[in-house]
Amino acid sequence: MERLTDITGRAAPLPIENLDTDQIMPKQFLRIIDKAGLSEGLLYDLRFDEAGLPRTDCVLNQPAYRGARILIGGANFGCGSSREHAVWGLQQAGFDAVIAPSFAEIFYSNAMNNRLLLVQLERAAVDVLLEQATAQPAADVHIDIEQQTVTAASGRVFDFPLGARHKKMVIEGMDTIDLTLSLLPEIEAFEATHFERHRWAAVL
Template identity: 80%
Template sequence: MTRLTEIAGIAAPLPIENLDTDQIMPKQFLRIIDKAGLSEGLLYDLRFDAEGEPRPDCVLNQVAYRDACILIGGSNFGCGSSREHAVWGLQQFGFEAVIAPSFAEIFYSNAMNNRLLLVQLEREEIDVLLHDVSTHPAARLHIDLDRQTVTVAGGRVFTFPLGARHKQMVIDGMDTIDLTLASLPAIEAFEQAHFERHRWAAVL
């Protein structure tokens, strides 16, 4: 799989606090046995009215943000149920990264396990980004995974935390199973040494 070391593009502002997975991917779009078609359900109630017509005030329906690959959200992004479909829907819609002050723990794990990069910045930094992308929709953000930085229009740089494990998962396109298999020689060596020290366990 191709290594992913940078994400650059237009960012859409969606500063909604506590945006839960039920809103990100409503329940009526979960009646499938695969991942197909989830982009249609992404944030459906925000994007469409009761008659199914697009809401013009929704940022995702605006031409300026049509090609956005980065989403800037509010705190506690992805709270609620553990549905992985929320992550898949964001990716199918075209988002490669979400930037927010904080993320729900299960959503964070689901996202990183599926190579959707989550970037956590301070509230003040998020406010700067929201102002920039709201007043200059065509401005591009640049995320450097190696350096763990976000560069905004004008050259201002913000640094974000990212654990070594999740960093490797996103860059190399690995899930938790891949990570485990990468350590297989060490696991087998430990297993062999363990049974050498405890031969009675092998008999049992």
């Protein structure tokens, strides 16, 4: 898998606080046995009315944000149930990153495990990006994963935290299994030393 060191593209503003995974991917779209077609269910109740017609006030239905690679959300993004389908749906809809003031813990782990980059910024920084995305839909946002920075179209740069493990997973395209297997020589060396010191354990 190719290394992913940066993400550049237009950003769609969706400043909804406590947007939960039930809203991101409603239950009726969880019946499938694979990942196919989940983009159709993404934020369905926000995108469509009771008659199934597109809501023109929803940012994801507006032509100006078509092809957006980055979603800018509100605090506690991804709270609720642990359904991984919410992450898959965002990715199938073309999003490579979500920027928000905070994320639910389980959603954060699911996203990083699937290479959906989550960028946590201070509220003031998120507000700057939201204002830009609203006023200038075509303006790009640049995320440098290696440097852990977000650059707005205005040139303002914001730093974001990212643990070494999650950073490696996103850049190298690794999930937790891949990450564990990358440490196989160290694991085998520990195992050999451990059983040499505790031979009775090897017998059991």
